[in-house]
Amino acid sequence: MNVTGIVVEYNPFHNGHALHARQSKIKTNADIIVAVMSGNFLQRGEPALISKWARTKMALAAGVDIVVELPYVFATQHAEVFAQGAISILKEIGANAVCFGSESGEISDFTSLSTFIKEHEKTYSTFIKEALKEGYSYPKASALAFKKLDQQHEVIDLSLPNNILGYHYVKAISEQGAQITPFTIKRTNAQYHDQEIPEHSIASATSIRETLIKKNKQLTAIEHVVPKTTYNELKNYTNMYDGFQNWEQLYPFLKYKVLTADLSQLQSIYEAEEGLENRLKNIITNTISFQQLMEQLKTKRYTWTRLQRFCLHTLTNTTKEDMSIRENTCPYIRILGMTNNGRNYMSTQKKKLGVPLISTISKLDHPFIYIESRATSCYSLGYPSSVQKKLIKEEYAHPPIIV
Amino acid sequence: MNVTGIVVEYNPFHNGHALHARQSKIKTNADIIVAVMSGNFLQRGEPALISKWARTKMALAAGVDIVVELPYVFATQHAEVFAQGAISILKEIGANAVCFGSESGEISDFTSLSTFIKEHEKTYSTFIKEALKEGYSYPKASALAFKKLDQQHEVIDLSLPNNILGYHYVKAISEQGAQITPFTIKRTNAQYHDQEIPEHSIASATSIRETLIKKNKQLTAIEHVVPKTTYNELKNYTNMYDGFQNWEQLYPFLKYKVLTADLSQLQSIYEAEEGLENRLKNIITNTISFQQLMEQLKTKRYTWTRLQRFCLHTLTNTTKEDMSIRENTCPYIRILGMTNNGRNYMSTQKKKLGVPLISTISKLDHPFIYIESRATSCYSLGYPSSVQKKLIKEEYAHPPIIV
Known part of the structure; x- marks a missing residue:
C-alpha cells in the first residue's frame, strides 16, 4: 500500500491544489493521499479565509483521502518547526512518500543540499x-x-518559500529517521504572491483571497480557477457565516489586547523580542486597520511574515511558556476528514499508531489542544456573533467529516 | 469663602442634576460648587454614555464651577471606597461642605447613624x-x-443606593478628619432606576440612557428633561462620535478577553473571587450580548452591580495587584474643567494643595494614571475606529476645559 503525504494550507482549495494532489498520486503511485493541513491559522501568521472544516470538505471532494490537522503550535511557525510537525504526523500515519511543490522541481537538489x-x-x-x-x-x-x-x-x-519548506521536509525526514521518500513537483504558472486572477484555470491562493475579500466577495470572478465543489462550498460558507475571515476583522481585538496588556504581559508573548512589543504598543494606538499597522511596523530587520506571526500570537495569547513545551514531533493525530478509501486505510493503521488518534479534541487533555481551541475562539470572534458559538462548539465536538 | 462639594456621575447631565447643584448652592450658601465626577467608567461597572469631557462641559454650563475627576480606582468601587476617594479630593481642594442627595433627606439620620x-x-x-x-x-x-x-x-x-453613599460620605469625613459639614437634599420625583421618560422635567439618568441607546438615539424624546446646553452637547457628541457608549459595544472585547485569557490570568483580575472567573468563562461562550451574559451570570449571591464591576475590571485588565496599591485618599487632583469663578478659586488654592494638581495626565507618573489611561483606551474602542485615536489622545493631552 502506497501512502503519500502532502503538506497543505488550502486557503482556499483551488485548481492548482487539485492538480498537485493528482500529480502527487501519479508520481508516487499512491493508493492513499494524506494531506496534513494547517487549522484556522496559517504559516504566514494569518487567519484562514474559511474554517478548517470547510477546507477539509473541499480537499476530500477533490482527490485527498485523509485530512489531518497540523496543530497551531507547528502551523504558525517558521519552516523548520512547520516541517518537523508535518513530517512527524506523516511518519506516524504510515506514509512512505511525501510530495511537495517547489520552485526547483528537482528532488536531488534537496537531498544533496541536505546531505x-x-x-x-x-x-x-x-x-x-x-x-x-x-x-x-x-x-x-x-x-x-x-x-x-x-x-x-x-x-x-x-x-523562495517552497524551496525552504522542501529543504526542511527532507531534513526532518532524515532527523526523525522516517521511512519516507521525498518527491517534488515543479510549481507552474501561478506565483505564490500573484495578486490578480489570471484567465487560465490556475491562480494563486493569494489572488483568490484578494478577490474574495477586497473585491466584495465576487465569487463568480474565481469560478474558473477552483473546482466546482470548492465553488459550492465557498457559496455555502458566505451564506452561513456571512463572509470570509481576514486579519482586518480580527484587528480590533489585537488593538484591544495590545492597549490593555501591560508590557510584561506582551513580553511573555511568543516571538516578542528586542522590544518588538514596545514598538507594537506605540504604533497601534495611531492605526485604524491591520494593513496600516503592518506597514508602520515593518522594518528591514523583520519580514512581514515574522511580524504577522508576532501579531497572531499576541491575538491568540500564545506565550513563550506555551511554546516552550513544544516537542519536535506531534503528540497526537487529529483527523479532520476522510473518504471511504481513507477510512479503510485508517482502520488498519490505527492500532499501529504510537500517539493517540483523536476524533474530537474534547477526547484528549493536552496543552496543544488548549492552544488549538483558544486559537479557534479567536478565529470565531471575527465572525458575526450569531455564528461564533457554532464555530467554537465545532472545535470541541465536530467529528471527522466522512464522505 | 464657602466651597461646597458634590459627588456626581452625570451620565448624562439632566434637569435633576441642575436642580441638585442649585439647591446645594442655596442650602450651603456656597460661593463655589466643586463636582467630583467619575471618569469614563461608573460605580455600577458601566461605561459612561458620553466621555468625561462632554459631561464636564455640560456641568460647567449648568452651575458647577469646578469639575475634578474621581479616578477609576475609586469610581468603580463599592460605596465605602468610592466615598473615601471623593471626600479626600474635596478635603484637599478646600471644600467646607458636601451636599448629597438621599432617599432620607435628613442629615441627622446620617450623622447619628455614623456615630x-x-x-x-x-x-x-x-x-x-x-x-x-x-x-x-x-x-x-x-x-x-x-x-x-x-x-x-x-x-x-x-x-437604597443614595442612602448608603451618604452614610459613607459622613463616615469618610469623620475618618479623614476633614473640616467638611455634610448636608443632604431629599431626592424627589425620579427614582434612580426608572426606565421611562416622564412628562414633567425631571427624569432619571437611567431612563435618559435607555431612551438614547435602545430607542435609536431619540434626542427629541429627552429634550424636555435636560438643560438646553446638555441637549446641544449630546447632539454634537452623536455627530462627532457616531453614537453613545454602552456595554454592548464593549462586549465583544470582554468576550475576546475571557476566551483567550487562561484561568490564572482571570484569577488575577480584581474582584475575581470564589470561582466567578470560571463561571464567566463557561457562560460567555454561549452568549451573544452583554445583557444575555449578565442575565445568565446573575445569582442570588451576587448583585448585578458586583458582577458588572467584575466584567469591567476584566475588560480593563485591572488586577488585584493594581488595586492593592490603592490608598484611602486620592494622590492627585485632576481638574477636568473650570468656570472663570472656579479658576479664580483654584489659583488661590493651588499653593495649599498637599497633592499634585495636574492639568494633563502626561504630567504625572503614577500607577493610577496608568490605570486611568488604560481604561480610557478600552472606552475608546467601543467607538468607530476613526475617532478612537482622538479619544485616547484626549486622555493624555486634553487640558482642563475653561468656560
Whole structure:
C-alpha cells in the first residue's frame, strides 16, 4: 500500500491544489493521499479565509483521502518547526512518500543540499548565527549562510518559500529517521504572491483571497480557477457565516489586547523580542486597520511574515511558556476528514499508531489542544456573533467529516 | 469663602442634576460648587454614555464651577471606597461642605447613624462578616448587620443606593478628619432606576440612557428633561462620535478577553473571587450580548452591580495587584474643567494643595494614571475606529476645559 503525504494550507482549495494532489498520486503511485493541513491559522501568521472544516470538505471532494490537522503550535511557525510537525504526523500515519511543490522541481537538489549541510552543520549554524546578529531574518540568514558555506555548490534559492519548506521536509525526514521518500513537483504558472486572477484555470491562493475579500466577495470572478465543489462550498460558507475571515476583522481585538496588556504581559508573548512589543504598543494606538499597522511596523530587520506571526500570537495569547513545551514531533493525530478509501486505510493503521488518534479534541487533555481551541475562539470572534458559538462548539465536538 | 462639594456621575447631565447643584448652592450658601465626577467608567461597572469631557462641559454650563475627576480606582468601587476617594479630593481642594442627595433627606439620620455605628463598630463588622458568609452581597450584608445591631434605632434603609453613599460620605469625613459639614437634599420625583421618560422635567439618568441607546438615539424624546446646553452637547457628541457608549459595544472585547485569557490570568483580575472567573468563562461562550451574559451570570449571591464591576475590571485588565496599591485618599487632583469663578478659586488654592494638581495626565507618573489611561483606551474602542485615536489622545493631552 502506497501512502503519500502532502503538506497543505488550502486557503482556499483551488485548481492548482487539485492538480498537485493528482500529480502527487501519479508520481508516487499512491493508493492513499494524506494531506496534513494547517487549522484556522496559517504559516504566514494569518487567519484562514474559511474554517478548517470547510477546507477539509473541499480537499476530500477533490482527490485527498485523509485530512489531518497540523496543530497551531507547528502551523504558525517558521519552516523548520512547520516541517518537523508535518513530517512527524506523516511518519506516524504510515506514509512512505511525501510530495511537495517547489520552485526547483528537482528532488536531488534537496537531498544533496541536505546531505551537504549535514556534513558542514557546525559551520552552517555559525554562519546563520552571524547573519542573525547582523540583523537578518531567519530565512534570509539561512540563505546567506548557505551561500557563504559553499559558493561552488549548486545552490537552491532558499529565499523562495517552497524551496525552504522542501529543504526542511527532507531534513526532518532524515532527523526523525522516517521511512519516507521525498518527491517534488515543479510549481507552474501561478506565483505564490500573484495578486490578480489570471484567465487560465490556475491562480494563486493569494489572488483568490484578494478577490474574495477586497473585491466584495465576487465569487463568480474565481469560478474558473477552483473546482466546482470548492465553488459550492465557498457559496455555502458566505451564506452561513456571512463572509470570509481576514486579519482586518480580527484587528480590533489585537488593538484591544495590545492597549490593555501591560508590557510584561506582551513580553511573555511568543516571538516578542528586542522590544518588538514596545514598538507594537506605540504604533497601534495611531492605526485604524491591520494593513496600516503592518506597514508602520515593518522594518528591514523583520519580514512581514515574522511580524504577522508576532501579531497572531499576541491575538491568540500564545506565550513563550506555551511554546516552550513544544516537542519536535506531534503528540497526537487529529483527523479532520476522510473518504471511504481513507477510512479503510485508517482502520488498519490505527492500532499501529504510537500517539493517540483523536476524533474530537474534547477526547484528549493536552496543552496543544488548549492552544488549538483558544486559537479557534479567536478565529470565531471575527465572525458575526450569531455564528461564533457554532464555530467554537465545532472545535470541541465536530467529528471527522466522512464522505 | 464657602466651597461646597458634590459627588456626581452625570451620565448624562439632566434637569435633576441642575436642580441638585442649585439647591446645594442655596442650602450651603456656597460661593463655589466643586463636582467630583467619575471618569469614563461608573460605580455600577458601566461605561459612561458620553466621555468625561462632554459631561464636564455640560456641568460647567449648568452651575458647577469646578469639575475634578474621581479616578477609576475609586469610581468603580463599592460605596465605602468610592466615598473615601471623593471626600479626600474635596478635603484637599478646600471644600467646607458636601451636599448629597438621599432617599432620607435628613442629615441627622446620617450623622447619628455614623456615630452610633462608630460606637458599636466591632459588633457591626462581626455582623457584616456573618451576613457575607451567609452569602449576602456587601450592601445587603451592611443593611442586615445594622438591623441586627439595634432594632430600636431609627434605621435609614441602607439598601437604597443614595442612602448608603451618604452614610459613607459622613463616615469618610469623620475618618479623614476633614473640616467638611455634610448636608443632604431629599431626592424627589425620579427614582434612580426608572426606565421611562416622564412628562414633567425631571427624569432619571437611567431612563435618559435607555431612551438614547435602545430607542435609536431619540434626542427629541429627552429634550424636555435636560438643560438646553446638555441637549446641544449630546447632539454634537452623536455627530462627532457616531453614537453613545454602552456595554454592548464593549462586549465583544470582554468576550475576546475571557476566551483567550487562561484561568490564572482571570484569577488575577480584581474582584475575581470564589470561582466567578470560571463561571464567566463557561457562560460567555454561549452568549451573544452583554445583557444575555449578565442575565445568565446573575445569582442570588451576587448583585448585578458586583458582577458588572467584575466584567469591567476584566475588560480593563485591572488586577488585584493594581488595586492593592490603592490608598484611602486620592494622590492627585485632576481638574477636568473650570468656570472663570472656579479658576479664580483654584489659583488661590493651588499653593495649599498637599497633592499634585495636574492639568494633563502626561504630567504625572503614577500607577493610577496608568490605570486611568488604560481604561480610557478600552472606552475608546467601543467607538468607530476613526475617532478612537482622538479619544485616547484626549486622555493624555486634553487640558482642563475653561468656560
